[in-house]
Amino acid sequence: MGIRRRAMLGRMLAALAALPLQAAGISGPSAREGGDDVVALGDTWVHLVDSVGSREGPTYLSLHENEQTAVAAARQVAERHGGRLMELRAQRKRLVTFMLAGTHYAFDPNRIFTSGGIARTLRRYGPYSPNAHAAVGQLAAAILARAAGRADAPLVAVHNNTAGDLSIASYRPGGTLHSEAAQVATSPARDPDDFFLVTESHVFERLRALSFNVALQSPTATDDGSLSVYCQGRLPYVNVEARFGHFAEQVRMLEAVHAALRVKG
Ligand SMILES: [Zn+2]
Numbered sequence: 600m601g602i603r604r605r606a607m608l609g610r611m612l613a614a615l616a617a618l619p620l621q622a623a624g625i626s627g628p629s630a631r632e633g634g635d636d637v638v639a640l641g642d643t644w645v646h647l648v649d650s651v652g653s654r655e656g657p658t659y660l661s662l663h664e665n666e667q668t669a670v671a672a673a674r675q676v677a678e679r680h681g682g683r684l685m686e687l688r689a690q691r692k693r694l695v696t697f698m699l700a701g702t703h704y705a706f707d708p709n710r711i712f713t714s715g716g717i718a719r720t721l722r723r724y725g726p727y728s729p730n731a732h733a734a735v736g737q738l739a740a741a742i743l744a745r746a747a748g749r750a751d752a753p754l755v756a757v758h759n760n761t762a763g764d765l766s767i768a769s770y771r772p773g774g775t776l777h778s779e780a781a782q783v784a785t786s787p788a789r790d791p792d793d794f795f796l797v798t799e800s801h802v803f804e805r806l807r808a809l810s811f812n813v814a815l816q817s818p819t820a821t822d823d824g825s826l827s828v829y830c831q832g833r834l835p836y837v838n839v840e841a842r843f844g845h846f847a848e849q850v851r852m853l854e855a856v857h858a859a860l861r862v863k864g
């Protein structure tokens with residue numbers, strides 16, 4: 600079930616990237632077409648696409664395909680300041696669904712970076728089977744292999760949330776995620792829905808100094824299978840969360856990250 604990359608599928612196939620690979624006469628669980636990785640989960644093809652491809656600067660990563668404010672903001676910052684924008688593209692929704700051996704499965708693509716996380720997210724949204732687990736694990740491996748290509752390149756995940764849901768208040772005393780944070784800084788000047796989750800204290804300090812809302816993830820954060828937990832202690836990680844539609848603020852946040860990560864304290 601390993602990732603097979605076909606480096607030379609040709610320009611014609613790149614033009615057909617939006618079509619199922621079967622239509623182009625290609626079979627197998629995964630492939631590389633043009634510069635994209637394509638992973639098959641049963642009958643669903645998941646594309647990993649670099650829509651901005653600068654090799655300098657951070658890797659911006661969009662895992663929730665419905666969160667297009669984040670994608671637009673990351674695209675603008677990557678084009679303006681350098682960086683790579685990597686997008687998961689499947690069904691234009693938060694959850695990815697697939698049919699495998701006659702059974703319908705669903706999962707959250709930001710809960711698949713540990714084995715326990717894969718099992719929990721499959722069970723949360725539907726049935727579970729070892730074969731479905733293996734297929735989702737193959738996608739997680741492909742994302743990590745593609746996103747974490749350079750040890751010195753920070754990984755910047757971009758997300759959007761809705762009012763009244765996840766916010767910096769979730770990490771405050773009494774919040775549902777309070778035990779997941781080692782430190783929390785809040786700014787009355789900012790919307791609580793617009794905040795950073797980071798794994799390194801020097802990044803936390805720099806973003807706090809700029810009066811942003813920021814949570815420093817606890818080294819003992821619960822394993823929920825999210826990318827932030829996977830990255831803890833492995834590679835520099837920043838999650839840039841903004842409310843849907845807060846495009847200008849998410850651009851400001853991404854530019855602050857760009858500056859903070861360039862000069863390490
Ligand atoms: Zn998200």
